[in-house]
């Protein structure tokens with residue numbers, strides 16, 4: 001037992017955490033509620049040497065070894081990317097703390113796991129074998145998180161010695177094969193067993209979510225099939241960090257949710273991986289990767305999955321994370337599927353708003369704004385993707401992967417090596433851990449589950465061959481001016497998804513990854529100097545000379561990237577995108593007109609000409625009058641109404657375009673804004689019109705009364721005058737002598 005493990009928490013029966021900074025404990029298994037793992041002190045600068053100077057086999061510390069390697073210019077030994085980061089791997093029979101190692105259970109790039117025996121019986125003992133600078137933090141984070149999860153769906157943490165020169169922690173030994181081993185040995189699982197896996201893993205993920213964590217590595221190799229339950233293991237998202245020795249790196253990427261490729265983890269990223277996992281368990285194969293196709297899986301993609309399971313797995317693997325159902329809805333669906341009597345409630349599988357617990361996860365963890373209490377273990381979460389892992393890291397480069405996907409879709413797998421070698425010359429070979437392009441290509445093809453494509457006849461399987469193929473078909477080639485204009489897009493096929501006739505057996509339909517800068521022009525962390533872009537050699541000359549990419553801009557901001565992506569999308573969709581852009585301005589113009597009309601209602605501004613008098617709206621007003629068979633007096637009113645109506649129609653069209661182009665729902669705010677502003681215009685117009693009308697009526701009535709009175713008066717005067725005149729006349733006549 002190391003001297004550090006003698007400072008145990010056994011002396012602390014109250015269950016309080018061990019002293020601050022004490023990272024070790026040797027609680028005899030089974031574990032007391034005592035806190036086994038105390039968090040490492042928060043770091044602001046470089047890691048403290050005491051905790052991280054891990055002894056190399058040679059006796060040199062990791063830091064010394066790294067410095068030696070750096071100053072000599074040579075890696076310590078073996079592969080340049082790996083050897084400076086590996087530390088001692090304990091052998092069977094050795095003792096670590098109170099445990100004797102009985103045999104290896106497995107390993108990844110990060111740690112080795114042993115079956116070990118000690119006082120309390122057998123345990124699974126995980127030993128940190130990667131000496132990358134933040135591996136220890138992550139290892140501590142994994143142990144701390146296991147402790148917090150307290151065996152709910154995960155192995156129970158037993159004890160740990162994280163300050164040992166060979167840091168380790170012991171956990172409950174879960175008997176049974178992993179699901180990867182189970183399927184390899186027995187083939188696909190029956191549906192009821194797939195549902196049991198779904199049930200247990202969903203429960204485990206829900207517990208994890210309550211602790212504000214994502215697993216991010218749900219895959220068959222990380223689920224142990226114990227006799228009575230399925231247990232999720234491997235919370236060390238850092239495994240494989242800084243090295244590519246992980247035997248499961250490709251498998252990990254295979255289950256990765258699309259949003260993780262663009263470094264945007266979502267609370268439902270694990271749902272995607274679990275959906276793929278269920279498909280794998282049910283069929284024995286994974287569907288072809290659709291990450292770069294940007295669409296949902298369909299029944300045709302997933303092979304012979306039980307019809308009852310199908311809606312579940314298709315919902316879980318939706319491309320957009322917000323379209324996937326949340327965990328509790330999935331659990332309820334699984335319960336319904338498991339029960340023979342209950343019917344399936346389809347609303348549970350519909351896209352649902354972010355739940356409260358998910359919101360906590362998103363705001364606290366994914367954005368890095370975790371509260372202090374979570375911070376010590378959120379090393380797992382603060383690195384949503386495995387940065388720095390050679391080769392694996394390449395799949396996060398959208399430019400590179402998009403281009404490779406395009407080549408693959410066209411059937412030019414052989415051209416991939418050219419593109420990769422160009423890419424490496426741009427970003428530096430260290431980005432891929434010094435691997436050769438062919439090796440990288442094989443890795444990426446395995447990771448993305450891309451089956452070998454079939455090249456169209458008559459073209460070399462090289463970058464130049466691909467360029468020639470595209471040029472001959474009038475298709476855009478990134479970085480090369482199009483010789484002939486691209487063919488007109490067909491109505492009903494706006495994305496122009498195209499499968500080459502000769503490439504029917506390539507893994508996927510070519511997703512029309514559109515031309516953009518040559519790969520490597522905007523790598524996420526490109527720092528290496530890059531040669532200037534060189535024009536593509538004509539087909540047939542220099543068959544293996546790749547096109548050199550232009551210099552990557554230094555450190556683009558995310559906002560800039562967003563803009564670039566938007567621009568790229570616009571370019572990708574060609575004329576369709578331009579039409580959508582122009583149309584996109586129409587609602588805004590109409591909105592401006594609506595505001596203008598509103599201003600006209602302000603007293604004093606009514607001298608401004610009405611927008612409804614513009615020829616377009618006047619014509620529309622007349623048209624409406626004719627079509628609706630209305631009285632001509634309605635024409636101005638219909639011209640007014642035509643403005644918001646036009647806004648609604650164009651907004652609907654724009655949204656349709658956008659939905660087709662991006663496979664997302666379009667923006668609806670311009671539509672609502674136009675409508676709302678117009679409702680206000682009409683309401684204000686109504687009130688003002690009513691007031692004007694009322695005033696007019698009052699005025700008219702007053703006028704009428706006045707006229708009436710005047711008439712009456714005049715009449716009265718006239719009558720009186722006539723009466724007087726008559727009576728005078730009569731008197732006069734009577735007074736005449738001859739009467």
Ligand SMILES: Nc1ncnc2c1ncn2[C@@H]1O[C@H](COP(=O)(O)OP(=O)(O)OP(=O)(O)O)[C@@H](O)[C@H]1O
Pocket residue numbers: 105106107108109110111112113124155171172173174175178221222224233234235236239240246247248
């Ligand atoms: N609690 C456990 N009980 C039994 N076996 C276990 C346990 N934990 C891990 N193992 C075995 O050890 C193997 C490696 O474990 P784990 O995946 O945690 O290590 P890792 O270094 O993070 O590996 P990877 O890079 O594959 O994720 C597992 O595949 C499993 O077979």
